[in-house]
Amino acid sequence: MTGAAPAIEIEGLWKTYRVRAPGPSRRLGRAAREDMHALRDVHLVVPAGCVAGLVGGNGAGKSTLLKVLSRVTDPSRGRVVLRGRTASLLEVGTGFHPELTGLENVFLQGAVHGLARRDVRERLPAILDFAGVGAWVHEPAKRLSSGMLLRLAYSVAAHLEPHLLLLDELLSAADPAFRERCHEHVRSLAARGGTVVLAGHDRAALRSLCTHLAWLDAGVLRQWGEPGAVLAAWPGAGARP
Amino acid sequence: MSEGAGARDRPTHVLVPQRGWRGLGLAQVVPWRGLLWALVWRDIRSRYRQAVLGVLWAVIRPVVTTALFTVVLGQLARVEADGWPYALYAFTGVLAWGFFASAAQAASTSVLGAGGLVTKVWIPRVLLPLASVGAATLDFLVGAVLLGGLLAWHGVSVPWTLVLAPLAMLWVALVACGVGVLLSALVTLWRDVGHAMAFLLQAWMLVTPVLYPLSLLPPAWRPVAFLNPMTGPVEAFRSAVLGTALPLGGCLASAGAGLVVLVAGLVAFQHVERRFADLA
Numbered sequence: 001m002t003g004a005a006p007a008i009e010i011e012g013l014w015k016t017y018r019v020r021a022p023g024p025s026r027r028l029g030r031a032a033r034e035d036m037h038a039l040r041d042v043h044l045v046v047p048a049g050c051v052a053g054l055v056g057g058n059g060a061g062k063s064t065l066l067k068v069l070s071r072v073t074d075p076s077r078g079r080v081v082l083r084g085r086t087a088s089l090l091e092v093g094t095g096f097h098p099e100l101t102g103l104e105n106v107f108l109q110g111a112v113h114g115l116a117r118r119d120v121r122e123r124l125p126a127i128l129d130f131a132g133v134g135a136w137v138h139e140p141a142k143r144l145s146s147g148m149l150l151r152l153a154y155s156v157a158a159h160l161e162p163h164l165l166l167l168d169e170l171l172s173a174a175d176p177a178f179r180e181r182c183h184e185h186v187r188s189l190a191a192r193g194g195t196v197v198l199a200g201h202d203r204a205a206l207r208s209l210c211t212h213l214a215w216l217d218a219g220v221l222r223q224w225g226e227p228g229a230v231l232a233a234w235p236g237a238g239a240r241p
Numbered sequence: 242m243s244e245g246a247g248a249r250d251r252p253t254h255v256l257v258p259q260r261g262w263r264g265l266g267l268a269q270v271v272p273w274r275g276l277l278w279a280l281v282w283r284d285i286r287s288r289y290r291q292a293v294l295g296v297l298w299a300v301i302r303p304v305v306t307t308a309l310f311t312v313v314l315g316q317l318a319r320v321e322a323d324g325w326p327y328a329l330y331a332f333t334g335v336l337a338w339g340f341f342a343s344a345a346q347a348a349s350t351s352v353l354g355a356g357g358l359v360t361k362v363w364i365p366r367v368l369l370p371l372a373s374v375g376a377a378t379l380d381f382l383v384g385a386v387l388l389g390g391l392l393a394w395h396g397v398s399v400p401w402t403l404v405l406a407p408l409a410m411l412w413v414a415l416v417a418c419g420v421g422v423l424l425s426a427l428v429t430l431w432r433d434v435g436h437a438m439a440f441l442l443q444a445w446m447l448v449t450p451v452l453y454p455l456s457l458l459p460p461a462w463r464p465v466a467f468l469n470p471m472t473g474p475v476e477a478f479r480s481a482v483l484g485t486a487l488p489l490g491g492c493l494a495s496a497g498a499g500l501v502v503l504v505a506g507l508v509a510f511q512h513v514e515r516r517f518a519d520l521a
Binding site for chain 1: 251252253254255256257258259272273275276278279280283286287290356357358359360361362363364515518519
């Protein structure tokens with residue numbers, strides 16, 4: 001973090017969707033539309049080597065922010081600068097084909113992340129070792145549990161050696177042993193100058209894993225800083241303000 | 242990642258709202274060709290793995306279609322196929338058209354059916370319809386083997402132009418890419434386009450010389466028939482296989498129409514692509 005350019009710079013980021021306006025729709029013509037702001041004027045600088053957690057209730061904008069950072073959807077306004085190769089894991093089993101085996105899906109998953117087949121083959125022993133699903137890797141993906149799919153998907157993303165890793169709330173599908181392995185990986189990635197942004201609800205996990213937390217509330221960045229301070233202010237996932 | 246490398250030497254991406262002209266989006270295809278092959282392979286692998294009949298479907302479809310039309314048009318309506326056995330004449334058309342139709346159909350739903358590949362991760366999305374066209378090639382190749390058998394059975398001597406048949410199929414594939422990319426964007430914007438698809442393809446087949454020779458049309462209509470982007474490649478494929486004459490001017494017109502469709506499809510796709518994650 002010493003003097004290096006930040007990994008992520010977010011300036012005045014807005015994400016706006018046109019949604020059907022509440023109330024009775026007009027009988028003729030198109031239904032009335034109004035703007036729904038999923039992100040409102042977010043400013044955030046995430047230093048390299050940081051593990052940044054996103055907290056906030058459902059609909060706070062955590063997933064939308066991750067989607068913008070992973071280039072899935074464009075910002076409506078504002079500007080984001082990302083420094084480094086990015087890998088995103090926003091859903092368990094994205095791009096997995098149920099009829100293909102776990103191993104075939106590992107290669108497919110590598111290709112989805114822009115990795116050539118021979119690069120996947122080179123890293124295959126390490127990927128399979130990290131995933132630890134054993135002989136299940138030769139079964140069609142439809143027979144694998146979501147936990148096993150997560151193990152394979154995370155393992156591929158981890159072995160891309162990204163500079164920037166984006167994770168939506170998916171570690172909750174992992175068993176405690178694999179979750180601990182992922183946490184270890186996140187810490188070591190950050191220690192080597194990588195940056196991780198993850199969304200979560202589990203206070204204990206966020207406190208132990210993250211170096212910073214961002215609290216989003218209805219698309220507004222309410223607080224950004226040291227985990228203890230943000231968690232003290234954040235009422236929690238289930239709580240109503 | 243190299244130890245201690247500062248964030249300064251890392252590639253930088255700037256994300257800002259995208260507006261206006263976005264080009265054809267083909268620059269992304271080359272660096273991502275590995276994923277294109279992986280998607281083609283995925284489609285082929287999964288299709289032939291789950292279907293019990295596997296490759297047989299690639300045989301049954303063109304054979305049954307040709308048999309039905311041979312009875313109805315060849316035997317009952319006595320369509321004159323420029324002196325060729327009707328079944329052989331129709332099969333060349335059915336093969337080329339079938340490749341186009343199944344490729345375009347698969348491509349049209351490729352974005353909507355891609356799920357997380359569109360909504361949860363960034364890839365050049367134009368790869369999805371292109372991969373569908375690529376995967377449809379296998380069915381065509383199976384049919385081409387059948388065509389060889391049919392030629393031998395009818396004792397047709399193979400003309401030298403047969404070496405040009407792959408070029409004609411490439412032409413079909415390019416038109417299929419254009420139509421497939423265009424339809425995949427339209428289907429994602431308006432789902433009803435999907436319902437109209439079967440009807441659209443059927444009507445299009447009837448205005449294309451698949452089941453009848455162009456000589457059946459009144460002479461004044463023939464130039465108009467070549468404004469159809471599929472008339473050229475279907476005629477070119479048949480001409481390569483059977484060694485028949487090919488009107489060059491008509492082919493140029495048809496190729497021009499095909500190019501318009503291809504460019505329009507790519508431009509339209511790039512234009513709506515930014516909204517896919519919010520629509521699919």
